[in-house]
Amino acid sequence: MAVTSERTATEIRSESREERAAKGKAARAATPRSSHAGFTRDPKAPAPLDLLARQDATRVAQLLPIRYGRMSVSPFTFFRGAALPMASDLSGTPVSGLRVQVCGDAHLMNFGVFASPERKLVFDINDFDETLPGPWEWDVKRLAASLEVASRQNGFTEHECRRVVTDSVAQYRTAMREFGGQTALEVWYAHADIDLVNQMYAGRLRGHRRKEMQKNVASAHNKDNLGALRRFTVVRDGEVRIAPDPPIVLPMEELSSRPEDVARAREGLGALLAAYRATLEPERRSLLDRYRLVDVAHKVVGVGSVGTRCWMILLLGNDDHDPLFLQAKEAGPSVLEEFAGPSEYDNSGRRVVVGQRLMQTVSDIFLGWIRAAGIVDGKQRDFYLRQLRDWKGSARVDTLDPRDMTTYGLLCAWTLARAHARTGDSVAIGSYLGSSESFDRAIAEFARDYADQNEKDHAALLKAIKTGAVQADSSR
Incomplete structure (x- = not known):
């Protein structure tokens, strides 16, 4: 079913805080918080x-085959790649009628650290391929289910799994109520830089985990353009080139054996970059103009994104030690559009970029979008571009114990609430959620049942691979 109920910013602006709170409470009558339980x-x-x-x-x-190989590894990797199946499932679940800009794929591995333009390390959502206006509950349920699935994979007891989920959902609820009491500017400026993360959450971590966190922060600082240069390039005939690593990384020359195809692709790439440049702010165009195109390669990324077209683009500035690595990733329609309504943007790359800028406090300075002919096949496709690496890092979820998983869940839930509060009615949503644990318990029951279903779906994939109905390569 398509969800069409939406409260616009104009409607929110014209109502008093009391009226907005009353709308949230009224939504409980139509959609009781307990109705979210189970699946x-x-x-x-x-x-x-x-x-x-x-x-x-x-x-x-x-x-x-790489996509299905990665999804087959565990119920959690299957869950990560199954955004469309879960969107289909969520479309039939209760919603309050209050909408926000949703991530669309808010599982716990789609949060992490990266650099702000001010060169501070921040924690935020970092994947917006499926972003779209929609019910806020869908993001909360996908995050909660991911916590349940990951907790089971780590061997937690049923009680430990439930505590991870209920505590995280409670954090979303209390954070949303707190944002509802703040000014619009306070909500817009709220963010979790690494200092705030330490202040809010590091005290909950055990000693060895705090040291690991500090190590991960230091490692993230090395995941920049210079780090990408060392990892992904070689010097060939005196020129810096992207190193092949088939089938994960395929430089342009290896995509076709015909020189004319490569020449046409290079020409098309120049047009692609020119179109992308026009979507940047003038001062960022000036910065981009300091770099020259050197090489491009196709790169396999993620779990759910495997098979989409993603290009690594190497540019150099003053010399061979002044690199800029961009990533151009294909953007198709959001998996939510079938159920929440079409995007207002006819370019899916722009949909991703606008959604990311709405939900993130700070975004990559090179974030932009294009519609361009394919580099190899000439077909028109939408892409969004950003830096390949800019102090990026993520948690080692598979190493977390129940206490640390809860801490990480709290951080993700607070971050999700802040992202939703930027574009939705935090007063109404906070009022709907209320001060009791009713919603927390309901979502925990949903997460438990959905994790059960996810395990069955993963088993169905393994069976399809075993019978040959699905081809899988789990070696990459």
């Missing part, structure tokens, strides 16, 4: 493997 898939709903196969039609066929 049973509609027997008429399409099977997850059928939905995934539908996505395959627009992806690079040679890379699909």
Whole structure:
């Protein structure tokens, strides 16, 4: 079903705080908080493997075995790659009618640290491929389910899993109520830099985990353009070039054996960069103009994104030690559009960029979008571009114990609430959530049932691989 109920910024602005709070409480009558509990898939709903196969039609066929190989590793990796099946499932669950800009794929691995333009390390959502206006509950349920699935994978007891989820959802609830009491500017400026993360959460970590966090912060600082230069390039015939690592990284020369194809692709890439340049602010265009194009390669990324077209673009500035690595990632329609309504933007790359700028406190200075002919096949596609690496880092979720998983869940939940409060009615949502644990308990029950379903879906994938119905390569 498509969700069309939406409160615009104009409607919010014209109402008093009391009126907005009353709307939130009134929404409880139509959609009680307890109604979010549990999950049973509609027997008429399409099977997850059928939905995934539908996505395959627009992806690079040679890379699909890598996609399914990565998803087959565990129920958690399957969950990460199954944004469309979960969107289909969520479309039939209760919603309050209050909408925000949603991430669309808010599982716990899509949060992490990166550099702000002021060169501070911040923690935020870092994947917006599926972003779209929609029900805030969908993001909360995907985050909660991911915490349950990851906790099970780490061997937690049923009680420990439930505590991780309920504490995290409670953090979302209390944070949203706190944002509802702040001014619009206070909400807009709120962010979690590494100092705030230490202040709010580091005290909950055990000694060895605090040391690991400090090590991860130091490691993130090395994941910059110079680090990418060392990792992804070689010097060939006196020139810096992207190093091949097939099938994960394929430089342009290896994409076709015909020189004319490579020459046409290089010409097309120049046009692509020119179109992208126009989406940047003038001062950032000036900075981009200091760099010259050197090389490009196709790169396999993520779990759910495997098979989409993603390009690494190497540019150099003053010399060979002044690199700028950009990533141009294909953007298709959000998996939510079938259920929450189409995007207002006809360019899916722009949809991603606008959504990211709305939800993140700070975004990459080179974030932009284009529609351009494919570098190899000439077909028109939408892309968004950003730096490949800029102090990026993420948690080692598979090493977390129950206490540390809870701490990480709290941080992700606070961050999600802040992102939702930037574009939605935090007063109404906070009022709907209330001060009791009713919503927390309901979402914990949903997460438990959805994790059960996810395990069945993962088992179905393994069976399909075993019978040969699905081809998988788990070596990469």
